């Protein structure tokens with residue numbers, strides 16, 4: 001007997017849960033790619049995509065995953081031998097640096113480990129040492145999905161501004177877009193990358209690159225640029241077929257239209273940020289409760305540096321893997337494996353695991369996931385602190401509601417009840 005039958009919850013940090021509405025929007029006969037419904041609909045995507053990234057600038061869309069998004073940016077901005085500074089706070093920053101290196105870009109990696117964000121002072125020192133401004137761009141992950149560390153992008157922007165360093169600022173928001181607050185233009189980000197299968201709630205297959213006029217100008221003449229990846233052709237296209245460098249990702253585009261309706265027009269992007277912030281607090285509250293006894297730890301100790309989209313955690317090896325398997329086989333909850341936190345195949349790799357709370361998730365899913373994790377620890381005899389679930393429910397309940405006996409004139413207190421980022 002297993003308790004897993006019923007609706008599963010895939011809580012790995014991408015692909016994320018796809019809303020039924022998005023799946024339904026994709027379930028249709030192949031559309032004509034030359035005229036009619038699809039080309040008309042696609043024109044409605046651009047303003048909403050810019051709204052999600054909070055930019056007035058340009059967006060290019062690719063049939064690709066996040067790795068394709070990295071290569072698109074590398075190809076559009078750099079010539080062989082140009083230099084980039086990559087701030088790594090987990091596996092994904094390293095991955096982007098590797099893709100740059102493989103394409104012939106000179107890469108300096110500042111590795112901040114896997115337990116916290118980039119330190120602006122170290123970034124300042126590296127940029128100050130670059131007196132002849134060879135560093136063309138500073139690249140970082142907003143949220144590193146492996147460590148669940150979240151970088152303070154405005155702080156890195158200030159470092160560039162204070163030093164008057166002309167490098168472009170490039171942000172991988174593949175895990176964070178639609179989940180963690182992000183404001184491309186206000187924060188002075190020149191290039192933003194996302195993919196469809198995380199906070200945007202669409203199956204994998206679309207990569208998005210937003211770029212500023214500065215990035216557009218800086219990339220002109222880049223010798224790594226090839227016709228397929230050329231972002232100018234896509235973002236400044238004059239004909240529908242140019243948007244996609246060939247056949248459009250037909251069904252994904254209908255799915256994306258539906259997800260943007262949900263995110264931008266129905267919930268609102270700021271409300272989505274608040275929802276993720278509140279759900280993340282419930283996860284942290286449970287995690288801090290479990291950590292009071294035994295080996296359980298949240299990977300990122302400082303709450304200000306924790307992602308709102310995913311949480312990396314650990315137990316003693318091999319209990320992370322044992323718990324993950326129990327949750328999947330006995331309870332229908334699939335947690336993410338630990339990624340990039342330890343050498344694959346070593347015992348340490350079986351210590352780490354991740355809970356995704358990105359995209360189409362709500363309070364009962366997150367509380368359900370946390371409760372299942374606790375049941376798993378109990379079933380497997382894994383020591384853990386008490387009171388974790390009560391702390392999680394309190395985090396979701398928010399500030400206490402005013403006592404029912406309160407006089408009417410105190411009613412405005414209730415306005416303070418509600419999510420805050």
Ligand SMILES: *Cc1c(COP(=O)(O)O)cnc(C)c1O
Nearest residue numbers: 065066067092141145174175195
């Ligand atoms: C998921 C992810 C990637 C890689 O995306 P793929 O679609 O798997 O290629 C890169 N960076 C971050 C921050 C991610 O979360």
